[in-house]
Amino acid sequence: MSDKPTKALAAKALLPTGLRDLLPPDAEHEAQVVGRLLKEFHRHGYERVKPPLVEFEEGLLSGSAATLANQTFRIMDPVSQRMMGVRSDMTPQVARIATTRLRKAPRPLRLSYAGQVLRVKGTGLRQERQFGQVGVELIGPDRAEADAEIILLAASALGSVGAKGISIDLTVPTLVPAVAQALSLTEEDYARLRAALDHRDAKAVADAMGPHAPLFLAILEASGPAPAAVQRLAAIDLPAVARKARAELTDVVRLIEKAAPGLSVTIDPVEMRGFEYQTGVSFTIFARGVRGELGRGGRYRTGGADPVGEPATGFTLYTDTVLRALPGPRPARRVLLPPGTDYAEAQALRAQGWYTVAAMDATDDPVGEARRLGCSHLLTPDGPVPV
Incomplete structure (x- = not known):
């Protein structure tokens, strides 16, 4: 008996690396979880938008989204003969909508979204190249109350779908660059410092910074659960240009503790990887016992360096990781x-x-x-x- 039909079926079922089919009951479970998250966002005043899967390249990768260029698939539009990109992140799309189609809408502008993204390659923690994103953006205000609202909403939304053991890891990606600028570090010295901090290598920091090592080591050591980490950070004699970033972080922690004293909050003042276009307090969301991050967010400008941009803050949840933090789907009746x-x-x-x-x-x-x-x-x- 020939095994050609079996081989043919196997060939049809084969998918590119990082892509997969989601089967029953998992596909329905994901849809229900996304629906409940969006409902929680709506209850907090966030209205949904739905950007397209594909956009012209120059719009999709403009401003701060330029950092996504290496993760973006390109295709040629047969109609316009212009290059298009498949979105690899939805936040820049929502920022574009806010600054164009909704530029005259009252501020603060609260928007939510959900959809699939596609990336050129996976990462060590997330091998998938296609996965779901669901999140919110708060556009207009530039204040600690907005940052705290976003963080509290992320925790509330995850709790509404049954996630347990949520923790928020706060950082201020502008802090270390501000200190480096105040000390007039060369590009080479800053690159060495950045590599050492990324690896949390105190010896490498000391070797790279010489007389400035005690300052950067103190910042490195000001990590851990809040508010103790805030107190350690407050004791550091920072250059004036960096004190604003510290004050913003302190205010956000205070507001979170007042609203949700039981929420686990930690601080890592030297974390910058993945926050390249953030301009203020930023955060990563974890769940106890779950590999990888459930989501991340923070403050940015909708236009990147473009002066027409607005201050904004928001977060994105990754549905594949969120599902790992939840009980499995219940048997349907x-x-x-x-x-x-x-x-x-x-x-x-x-x-x-x-x-x-x-x-x-x-x-x-x-x-x-x-x-x-x-x-x-x-x-x-x-x-x-x-x-």
Whole structure:
């Protein structure tokens, strides 16, 4: 017997690295979780927008989004003959909408979104190249209250879908560059410092910074749970240009502790990787026992260095990681409807919360048929009965 049909089917099922099919019941579970997150955002005043999957390259990668160029797939538009990009992150798209189509909308502007993104390659923590994003952007205000609102909303939304052990890791990616600028470090010295801090290598920091080492080592050591980390950071004699960043972080921590004293908050004042276009307090979201980050966010400008941009802050949750932090999908109450079941009766069952599956043919073993089709119940004259 030839194995050609089997090989042909296997070839059709093969997907590119980093891409996968999401099957029942996981696909439905993801959709429900995303819907509940968006509902929580809406309850806090965030209205949904839906940007396109593909845009012209110059718009998609303008401003701060230029840092995404290496992660963006390009295609040629056969209509306009212009290059287009497949989005690798949705935040720049929402920023574009805010500064163009919604530029006259009242501020503060609160927007939410959900959709799939595609990246050229995965990372060590996230091998997937296509995954879901769901998040919010708060555009207009440039103050600690806005940063705190965003962080508290992220924690609230994750709690609403059942995530436990949430922790927020705060950073200020402008702090170290401000100190380096005040000390007039050369580009070479700053690159060495940056590499040492990225690896949390105190010896390398000391070797690279010479007489400035005690200052940067003190910043490195001002990490850990808030508010103790805030107190350690406050004790450091920072250059004047860096004190504003410290004050912003202190204010945000104070507001979070007042609103949600039970929320786990840590501080890492030297973290910058992944926050290249952030301009103020930023954060990463983790869950106890879950590999990888659930999401990240922070302050930025909608136009990057463009003066027409606005101050904004927001966060993005990654649905694949979020799902790992949640209980699995609950078994659905699926009832098998025998052939000829009255449509109104089926409608009444669905209105009661049942998921109905209509049998196509009569069978001598309706219970076995119900089990074969993944139903938990069978409709009888006395109503649904377990199988």
